[in-house]
Amino acid sequence: MPHVSLPGGQPGIIGLLAAFRASERPLNDLANAVMHGPSTLTAAERELIAAFVSRGNECEFCCNSHAAAARHLYGPRAALVDAVLADPAAADLDDEMRALLAIAAKVRRDGRLVTADDVRRARDAGADDRAIHDTVLIAAMFSMFNRYVDGLATVAPADPAVYDEIGARIATKGYGSQFRTPAPGGTP
Template sequence: MPHIPLPEHLPGITGLLEYRLDTGQPIRELTQILLRGESTLTPGERELIATLVSARNQTRFCTAAHTKAADLLFGENETAWHVKQNFETAPISEKMKALLNIAALTQRSGKAVTPEAIDRAKAAGATDREIHDTVLITGLFCLYNKYVDGMATVTPTDPDYYQRLGERIVKGYRRPENGFLVPPNT
């Protein structure tokens, strides 16, 4: 049960962002820029960063949501699963392995990111902006994960919920123009 009253029909981060629209809006915009804006990393690759960070933070809601979004963007459900198990052996490029290593280090502590980790990413072809954005996405998802878990938001268990949420996430992170309507009672 959430620590504060939240819209019952909006589990996880969505209810929190609706609770404070003034703080939710800039967080949504930053997420939109980082995960769907112009980048040399694909939206799927950026969702893998969100997935890995959320899994390492053990935030079930965010892990399920971003795993599903990555699955939909990649058109399969193996890559995100492998990344969560061990990104170093996952079927992804060496550049993504190096960037996910930076994400894993940042998730543990920003000070854990070493010059060797940066050198590895650059040697694998990562640009300064990709390294920057990886660290910023990681920091943003650490914020999201702590926000969701710290407020004890509802975490649905129905896989169909995450399918629908993943489909919405694939389209972007902006708030719907009319907000999130309360579903009709059935």
């Protein structure tokens, strides 16, 4: 049971943003800028990093939602998402993504763990400044989102179809008001 009242039992961050509208726009704007704005990482790679970080933080709602988004974005390569979440060391990743996930894993625990050697490995594998920056920001941002969702004990649906629907919306529409129900009186 959530620690705060959420409209209509909406799950995860969707319920929190619907209940606390003052934080909705800035958080969605941040997510859209980082996850769907200009980057040298694809949207699929960014969603994979988000799911990977959320798995490490044991945030069921965020991991499942962003894994579903990554699957939609990867299309025929969707199985890669589950492989990374099961065992990133054995997943069929290129060296650049492997190095970026290693950085994300460190940021998830403590940003100060990222070393010059970690960054050098990513650069040697082809990552540019933007990819390294975006990886660190995604890992930090999703660690915050994970703590927000779990710290308020939000609902994490058991039905995989719910996450598939959320993932499809993220993949096609980004982050925003399409997730929330109208406020009392019918205005979103």
